[in-house]
Amino acid sequence: MSLDHAILGFLQYGPRSGYDLKALFDLSVQHFWPADQSQIYRTLARLTEQGYVAMDRVEQEERPDRKDYRLTDAGREALHEWLAAPPPAKPGRSAALVQVFFAGQLGDEEILAIFRRAADTCRAGLAGLQAIPDRCTPYVAQVDDPRETFCWMLTLECGIHMTQAHLAWLESVIARLERGELPIAKEATCTR
Amino acid sequence: MSLDHAILGFLQYGPRSGYDLKALFDLSVQHFWPADQSQIYRTLARLTEQGYVAMDRVEQEERPDRKDYRLTDAGREALHEWLAAPPPAKPGRSAALVQVFFAGQLGDEEILAIFRRAADTCRAGLAGLQAIPDRCTPYVAQVDDPRETFCWMLTLECGIHMTQAHLAWLESVIARLERGELPIAKEATCTR
């Protein structure tokens, strides 16, 4: 249910169209809450039904008409309520760790390859995160509120911090594997 | 598609029923890939259709009949292929970070409360992770393969490492907030 709140969150800065919102997601929160375009439009429609947002059709001559959505009082209230409430606490899923868990089957080189690849992905992700501030300076200037900016930067900081920690762990595993610390599998086949 | 592979992964240690599998998930991989009971049964049914697993009905007198599933050659092959392939790389979602991103709206104490609560959740999670080795020693003894155990422990290590890093970040944020480093919001209302 968190796409709802992210949308409400963006709308508190002023009216936005579905298109605007998609751009905002891609620009700012995509690294911890990516949003699908069609999902945004559908959610917007539902949020309107529920009375959390209201829509104004804006006729444009140069471009297709846009629908601007704005927060209603009910929406603002719902957002505030959710922001102040305990976090949903959904356990994250990591397919990469599932791979590691069952990697014992693989050969030494294959296991090393998994971790080397993971480290590369991680480094690429880190680079992506570090590029975010530049990309969103215009938006920061637009809203121009040090308190908001502080909170936004915290999420970035968290992402970078976590990615660095992950990378450090991956590198420590790679080092151990390269030192030959990976045990050899037992010969015997286990049935139960 | 990763529940499929986790199930195939467990089945490589020997035949298991849906009930067994649910217990295994809860015991070992639930912190990075939780599995729903009904989802396990449905996946098992599909995997059978697809020919990756085969089912043997075991009649029991004391208890309801069980269906034991075992890996077919096709299943073993599919598993190996997936294990050795590049990781799916699905971006993780964090509702907690969405909260932080839009927390600028809240009062100082509310924001502090969010982080304190997050830190508590984190500490509880850490305690949960550290309790895993004890819970699964019987299973470790059952399979008794140092290579497998090594990989399993790596996933745990990753979880603990990441959780500690997260906690450290949360505590650094809390310290900054307590030092009063949270900027005050602008008075002016921003519309666009």
Add this chain to the structure above:
DNA sequence: TCATAATATAGGACGTGTCATATACATGAC
């Protein structure tokens, strides 16, 4: 001129996960 990118919205189909609920039998606790 012709293609393509950008602006703007919408809907179908599907995969995956979640929740609730149902059935059936056994054992041990109170």
Add this chain to the structure above:
DNA sequence: GTCATGTATATGACACGTCCTATATTATGA
């Protein structure tokens, strides 16, 4: 004696997200 708990499987309904495709219009550049 019954009530909860553990073993064991199954299904319906639904929420949420993803992918793909369709539709218009305008601006840009090759």
